[in-house]
Amino acid sequence: MNTEFTELLRPFLKFAGPEEITEDARLRDLGLDSMREIELLFAIEETFGVAVPDDKLVDSTFATAGGLWGVVEELRTPVGGGSR
Amino acid sequence: MPEPRATPTPAGEHAAPVGAALSGVDPTDPGAVWRALGAAGIIEALYPDGVQPDPRRLSALLTELDAGCPLGVTLSVCVQVATVLPLLAGATGPAERARRGMLRGETVVALAVTDAAGSGSDLLDATTRVKLGDDGAVLDGGKDWITNATSCDAALVLARHREARHFTSFCWVLAPADAPGVTVGSAGRAFAGSGVGHLRFAGVALPPDAVLGRPGRALAGFARQVGVERVAGALWARAMCHRMLAGLRDWLRRRPAGAGTLWDRPAVRERYARCLVATHQLDALCAPLLDAPAAVPSAVTGMLLKVSAAETVDRVAAEAVRLRGADAFRDGGEAQLRTEAAMFGIAGGATGAMLAGIADHADELAGAVT
Numbered sequence: 440m441n442t443e444f445t446e447l448l449r450p451f452l453k454f455a456g457p458e459e460i461t462e463d464a465r466l467r468d469l470g471l472d473s474m475r476e477i478e479l480l481f482a483i484e485e486t487f488g489v490a491v492p493d494d495k496l497v498d499s500t501f502a503t504a505g506g507l508w509g510v511v512e513e514l515r516t517p518v519g520g521g522s523r
Numbered sequence: 524m525p526e527p528r529a530t531p532t533p534a535g536e537h538a539a540p541v542g543a544a545l546s547g548v549d550p551t552d553p554g555a556v557w558r559a560l561g562a563a564g565i566i567e568a569l570y571p572d573g574v575q576p577d578p579r580r581l582s583a584l585l586t587e588l589d590a591g592c593p594l595g596v597t598l599s600v601c602v603q604v605a606t607v608l609p610l611l612a613g614a615t616g617p618a619e620r621a622r623r624g625m626l627r628g629e630t631v632v633a634l635a636v637t638d639a640a641g642s643g644s645d646l647l648d649a650t651t652r653v654k655l656g657d658d659g660a661v662l663d664g665g666k667d668w669i670t671n672a673t674s675c676d677a678a679l680v681l682a683r684h685r686e687a688r689h690f691t692s693f694c695w696v697l698a699p700a701d702a703p704g705v706t707v708g709s710a711g712r713a714f715a716g717s718g719v720g721h722l723r724f725a726g727v728a729l730p731p732d733a734v735l736g737r738p739g740r741a742l743a744g745f746a747r748q749v750g751v752e753r754v755a756g757a758l759w760a761r762a763m764c765h766r767m768l769a770g771l772r773d774w775l776r777r778r779p780a781g782a783g784t785l786w787d788r789p790a791v792r793e794r795y796a797r798c799l800v801a802t803h804q805l806d807a808l809c810a811p812l813l814d815a816p817a818a819v820p821s822a823v824t825g826m827l828l829k830v831s832a833a834e835t836v837d838r839v840a841a842e843a844v845r846l847r848g849a850d851a852f853r854d855g856g857e858a859q860l861r862t863e864a865a866m867f868g869i870a871g872g873a874t875g876a877m878l879a880g881i882a883d884h885a886d887e888l889a890g891a892v893t
Contacts, residue, residue: 450886493740496737
């Protein structure tokens with residue numbers, strides 16, 4: 440996960456504190472509720488210039504930090520490219 | 524009915540066309556008011572960008588309505604211009620036809636969000652469901668305390684299309700009020716002119732194009748749009764506070780007390796002044812939004828506006844009742860207004876829920892002094 444993503448994520452996680460946000464961190468456990476998820480969705484789309492497609496608009500997309508980052512990275516990465 | 528205006532409303536250049544449009548119109552008839560606004564082009568002119576209302580035009584409209592119409596009639600207009608019309612922007616099929624009709628004042632569309640089965644502050648528990656299929660959709664469930672329910676041509680319904688308790692489980696459907704399976708019940712005499720009522724949907728068969736936008740985006744879109752509704756509520760609340768304070772000042776100046784009037788008494792003036800302070804704090808919160816190109820606030824700004832508007836209206840109305848005494852209980856007086864204006868702390872997000880959301884933004888709100 441890149442730093443920009445984890446720093447964007449942190450204000451939405453009221454129980455995260457200063458600890459490192461790991462890929463397997465469960466976002467609900469760190470305090471992300473559903474209404475804050477909406478704000479997070481808008482923040483991600485605006486920050487990374489992506490639009491989360493319908494098939495990714497499901498609860499599992501928001502389950503872990505790494506899972507969400509995977510969706511963002513997939514959307515912003517041209518076919519054949521990658522940067523983790 | 525509000526008493527005659529004590530002072531001109533400070534609504535600027537956009538107020539005069541609204542006043543002209545409503546001249547000679549029965550202010551207690553929400554349908555007549557809506558048609559007059561549409562026929563005069565007032566509704567369409569609210570949306571310079573075609574989607575979101577221009578804040579100054581919105582403020583002028585709500586100020587004029589507040590000055591002349593019962594609270595329920597203003598509520599009927601407010602929810603349509605602040606929330607329904609923007610949500611319908613970009614739609615096709617029946618939703619686009621409904622939007623065009625609304626802009627002309629010929630069609631009324633209710634916003635059906637608060638579920639009969641759950642709290643309005645926790646939409647994730649909503650049980651109104653839509654079954655999506657290739658041939659169309661079937662809607663079942665109920666929505667309570669819906670403005671314009673008893674007078675609408677159609678309802679824009681937030682319905683669950685997936686079972687997961689998640690914001691992506693909802694979509695919008697436009698249900699004609701006369702579709703088989705749609706029934707409407709009155710919610711009583713509160714908010715006269717608002718058409719508030721309860722909607723029930725029993726196996727309502729709808730065509731495929733009754734589903735609006737992208738399924739899964741409805742609650743996210745509503746969360747953003749409700750911010751505009753909160754701006755509208757705050758602009759309306761400040762107009763109401765200014766109106767009550769102007770009327771109260773004039774009444775206090777006329778009310779004999781001893782050798783002078785109530786206005787001469789320092790204790791009365793202090794209580795009045797505290798209301799002025801609160802109202803001007805609300806004004807200050809609204810001021811930056813009036814200069815924005817569109818009335819779309821951040822989530823936290825919307826919540827701050829919502830709480831401030833609710834608390835300021837309640838404070839001003841309560842003080843007006845206490846200072847006026849029995850006079851506040853005249854028809855359409857501050858006592859009745861205070862009862863109905865309690866909706867500022869409930870509809871579109873209860874104050875407790877707003878405060879919980881504001882606390883989530885503590886770091887950005889507490890940390891920044893510029």
